[in-house]
Amino acid sequence: MKITKLALVSVIGMSSLVGTAHTTFAEVSSVGNSKGSITFVAGTGPVTPVDPTNPIEPLEPSGPTDPKDPPTGNAGSLTLDYVSSVDFGVNEISNKTETYSAKSKKPFIQVSDRRGTGEGWSVTAKASKFTNGTADSLPGAVITLKNGSVISLSTSGSPVATETIALNTDGSTASSVVSASQGNGYGTWVTRWLGPNPEVNDGALNDNVTLTIPAGSATIGNHEATITWTLTDAPGL
Numbered sequence: 001m002k003i004t005k006l007a008l009v010s011v012i013g014m015s016s017l018v019g020t021a022h023t024t025f026a027e028v029s030s031v032g033n034s035k036g037s038i039t040f041v042a043g044t045g046p047v048t049p050v051d052p053t054n055p056i057e058p059l060e061p062s063g064p065t066d067p068k069d070p071p072t073g074n075a076g077s078l079t080l081d082y083v084s085s086v087d088f089g090v091n092e093i094s095n096k097t098e099t100y101s102a103k104s105k106k107p108f109i110q111v112s113d114r115r116g117t118g119e120g121w122s123v124t125a126k127a128s129k130f131t132n133g134t135a136d137s138l139p140g141a142v143i144t145l146k147n148g149s150v151i152s153l154s155t156s157g158s159p160v161a162t163e164t165i166a167l168n169t170d171g172s173t174a175s176s177v178v179s180a181s182q183g184n185g186y187g188t189w190v191t192r193w194l195g196p197n198p199e200v201n202d203g204a205l206n207d208n209v210t211l212t213i214p215a216g217s218a219t220i221g222n223h224e225a226t227i228t229w230t231l232t233d234a235p236g237l
Contacts (some may be wrong), residue, residue, distance in 0.1 A: 042077035043114030049082035052108040064201035101205035108192035113196030120235020122179035
């Protein structure tokens, strides 16, 4: 009798589970579709410069190694937003050709492409003659930028920085700096030439940005040249 009762309980339990399983299925009776939509137009206003070591943050030139130049304020759908100056410090006049590394640890330029067309773009640079009140105070001087890198929050294809950029200070020779081929370079991109430990004001010089002065060219006083950076909508190669 005990065995019979146990078997009966088992059968009732199984029947209960099967009935419960059948009640979880539902038949599809009808289907409807809806859509999500958005429209974009080209950007037009100025773009805020970003930190060249951490582009998720805006540039706040309060740190001792941050560039102090103001933004360009350029507006449009393809803009050169920022260019920074470089300082080669105070040096004694030498009797031979010398190359001086920059004190500036975070020099960079910033380009924003908000056209949304993927046409590509390129940047060139040229340097004027150095002057200290005369027309050409450091004849033959050359500014060199090397080992540049590009950084962005954009997920598009990356532009390409020129490995070594030699700027002859003659005021007329333009050199390629960075370029985005067709289909690349969407969004905001920083091209930078960073020194060692760029966030730390440790006095280390930046060997990626140098100034070469030929023997017999240096004269006493302060000397300044202007670097002109030009962004065009011509795609890079």
